[in-house]
Amino acid sequence: MFRQLALACLTAMTLLLVGGLTASEAEAQGRGQPTDWNRFYYYPYLYYPQNFQQPQSYDHMYYRYGPEMQIPVYNKDWYNPYPTDRPYHKGYHFHLDTF
Incomplete structure (x- = not known):
């Protein structure tokens, strides 16, 4: 009985201790960084750098x-290994391994 009462x-x-905390103490750090959670509602769930560039031509x-989009x-x-002639760059095994 004493254990249950204690x-x-x-x-x-x-x-009482947890309920006694005021809202100002709980929010001492302030508001977090503002984010727009609706941007994750549709498919590109992440923003990549190309999403911020204006489509221009x-x-x-x-x-x-x-200049950042030009080939x-x-x-x-x-040096480009593909147009050089090499004896081991022939045959179907090379095509299967490369492509």
Whole structure:
């Protein structure tokens, strides 16, 4: 009987202590960073950097896209293993391994 009474008093004191915390103490850190949770409602659940870029194109034939979106010009002085002739780069096993 004494154990049940002691346990009830301890529970009541714990509830009073927890209930005694004011809202200002609980929210001492302030508001968190504002986020728009509706942006995760549709498929791209994450924002990638390309989502922030404006879709733009120009009428010029060569400079149609911005410099970050252009394909670099092929330079024959750079090493590229595919156009070089190698004896082991022949046959179906090479095509299966590569592609």
